[in-house]
Amino acid sequence: MFHPLRSKAACAVFFFLPGLYYGLIVSRLPAIKMHVGLSDSQIGLCLFIFGCFGLLGLLFSPKLISRFSSRMVLCVNAVLCFLGLLGIGFAQTVPQIFVAFGICGFSVSLLDGAMNTQGVLYEKASKRPTLNLFHAFYSLGAVFASAAGSVCAALAIGSGINFLVASAAFVVLSLSLSGYLLSDRTASTSASTDSKKHRLPAVVMICAVCSLLAYASEGTVGEWGGLYLTGDKGADQSVAALVYGLFSIVTFFARLAGDPLRTKFGENNLML
Incomplete structure (x- = not known):
C-alpha cells in the first residue's frame, strides 16, 4: 500500500x-590492511573480488x-551485507x-x-521526481560512515x-520500515503486456558509459584515497577516513538539486 511519507522514508x-x-x-x-597484514596487491585483490x-x-x-520481489531482495541482502561487513571487520586471515x-560485493549490488x-x-506512485533525492541518501550514508570511521580511528x-556500532541500528x-515498501506487482503486470524483446536504445548505452566513468572516479577516491594518504602522505587514519566523506558531501548536495532541476529543465536538457 502506498503511503507518501512512510513509503518515502522506507525507500530513503x-x-x-x-x-x-x-x-x-x-x-x-x-x-583493515594493518590488522590483517595485507599488502597493497592483496588489498587490490580484495577490491577486485568485491567488484x-x-x-x-x-x-x-x-x-x-x-521472482522474489524487490522488497524481499532488499531485506535479505540488508542482513547479508551486514554479516559480510562484520566478516571484513573481524577477519583474521587473508x-x-x-x-x-x-x-x-554480491549483496551490495x-x-x-x-x-x-x-x-x-x-x-511512478507519487508522480513526482524523487530518484535524485533517494540517491542523496546514499551519499548521506557514506558521509555518516566516513565521520564514524574517523572518530573510531581517532x-x-x-x-x-x-562496523557493528555504526550499522546495526540502521x-x-x-527492516522495521520494509512493510512500507511498494509492491512490484503493478510494474510486472504492465511489463507483461508487452512481451516483445527490444534492443537497448543507443542513449541507454551512452548513459551506461557515463555511469561507468563516474563510478570509476568515485571508486578511485573511495577505495584508494585513504590508503594513499596514510601510505604516501603519512596522514593519520582518522584524517584518511574523511576522504570519501568529503567527496560524498559534494554528491549529496548535487543530488539534492537533481530533482528540482529535472522538473524545471527536463531530463534531456539536464544531461546535455
Missing part, C-alpha cells in the same frame, strides 16, 4: 544503507527481483577477508538493483566494532 533508508556499508569499508581500509561479485550480483538481480569482500526498483516505483577502535530500522 534502504538507499542510505548501501552507502553506509560501502563508506564504512573504504573509510577503514587502512585499518567481480558485485558484477555477478547485478547480473542476477533482475531474475531475483522478478582467505577470510577475501570471502567477506565477495559477500559484501543486489541492494543497489532492488533499491532503484523501489525508487522507480515510488516515482579513538583507536577496531574496524569490526566500528539495519534494524530498514
